[in-house]
Amino acid sequence: MKFPLIHLKQFEQLYIKYPDTLICSCNEISIKYAEFIKLTPVYHEICSSAFISLKWINYLDFTYLNGFSFDYSNLSPSFQPQILRSLCQLVEETVNSNLIQFHSRTFISNQLISKYICEKRINNTIYLFQNSTRQTFKQIFELTREIFHGNALITIDDKRSWKEEKKPINDNIVYMRLPSIYSDETCSCATSLNCSGQAMMKGVPTHGFFIGCYPIEAMLRSTLECLYKKSCLNLISSNYExxxxxxxxxxxxxxxxxxxxxxxxxxxxxxxxxxxxxNYSYLNYSNKCHSTECTNSIIQQFHMLYVVTSIINLHGWLTMLLRLLIPLIINISFRMYYRRRQMVIVPNVTTKI
Known part of the structure; x- marks a missing residue:
């Protein structure tokens, strides 16, 4: 059966009636996701807060923080906000780039599908996109850090990873660089980039801030709980000149x-x-598909009883047909036979003179 398709509501009614056999062919089988899907990330509030703004970073750079020490020289108070700012920017650029690629991809379907199936396919696609984006970024990020550590690169705050020592050798002073040790003298920056220790402020452990071999590694282990507590922020502000x-x-x-x-x-x-x-619009998808006609196929299963009765019925029809045709065929045959016998053949006789 064929049905002219006028609007989406009509398709939904037909789909309820014929869920397994209804086919509505699309006039456009390749539709860009941007035509009916919009995927938008909501980032952590730190990425839009004043704590990573240039104004805050500049403010820290021109002040003197009396704490944040851990056996070695003071850590610049603007290090962590700068790292956070860079990480937020890097992540947003990565996500935006991948979103452009995602929205330019196409949704392939040669027939109009139901809202439930469409939503299921979209959710699966979005899940794969989110997971692949996270995994790709994580792999590149970890590889970069491993390369940085494997080459024993020295940061601007070099005493955090490698400390300089003077040793007298044969009446000469030799300057040597030795790896810094953290975690109760058990973790060496020479063998691990994950070494870290609690940051101190005026001899008091900070809320969630760490220092380590590299500023980025210390930041990754740190938390932002201090930025939610007024007492912690007051402790920081009291250290500024x-x-x-x-x-x-x-x-x-x-x-x-x-x-x-x-x-x-x-x-x-x-x-x-x-x-x-x-946000996705099933209506936009159906409009882009632009199906104008639907067909419905009736599928009937043949049971043994149905087959037997069909054969019997067919045999009955054949019997009736033969009963009508056989006498007619015999009658026509006899007529042709007698007609041929009654035919007179006249010989060709020639007279001689």
């Missing part, structure tokens, strides 16, 4: 569904994305 009123400090508002003690590493693993907003 400038009055903190020159730069009003506002706490993070816990707009994320994750805990405040989540590590930066976990945030990186999910690309700083708290959630994905998925």
């Amino acid at each position: 400038q009055n903190s009123s020159n730069f009003p400090i506002e706490l993070l508002q816990l707009k994320t569904r994750y805990n405040i003690n989540e590590t930066i590493q976990n945030m990186i693993d999910r690309l700083f994305v708290d959630k994905w907003n998925v």
Whole structure:
């Protein structure tokens, strides 16, 4: 059966009636995701907060932080905000680039599919996109860090990873670089890039801040819980030479569904994305498909009883047909036979003179 398709509601009614056999061919079988899907990430609030702004970083650079020490020289107070700013920018650029590729991909379907099946296919595609984006970024990020550590590169804050020592050898002073040791003298920066220790401020352990062989590694182990607590921020601001009123400090508002003690590493693993907003229009998809006609095939299964009765019925029809045709055929045959016998053949006689 054929049905002219006028609007989507008509298709939905037909699909309810013929869910397994209805076929509505699309006039356009390749549709770009951008035509009916919009995927938007919602990033962690730190990536849009004042704590990674250039104004805050410059403010830290021109002040003196009396704490943040761990056996070695002071760590620049702007290191962690700068690293966070760079990580947020890198992640957003990566996600935006992948989103452009995602929206330019095509949804292939030669027939109009139901809303449920369409939604299921879209969700599977989005899940694969999100997972592949995270995994690709993580692999490149980890490889870069391993290369950095494997080549024993020295950071600007070099005493965190390698410390300089003087040793007298044969009346000469030899300067040597030895790896820094963390975690109760058990973790060496020469063998591991994950060595870290609790950052201190005025002899008091900070809330979630660490220092380590490399600033990036210390940052990945750190959390942002200090930025949610007024007492912690007050402790930081009290160390500045400038009055903190020159730069009003506002706490993070816990707009994320994750805990405040989540590590930066976990945030990186999910690309700083708290959630994905998925907006798709089934109506736009059906309009782009532009199916104008549907067909429905009736599928009937032949049971043994049905086959036997069909044969019997067929035999009965053949019997009736033969009963009608056989006398007629015999009658015509006899007529032809008698007619041939009655035919007179006249010989060709020639007279002689």
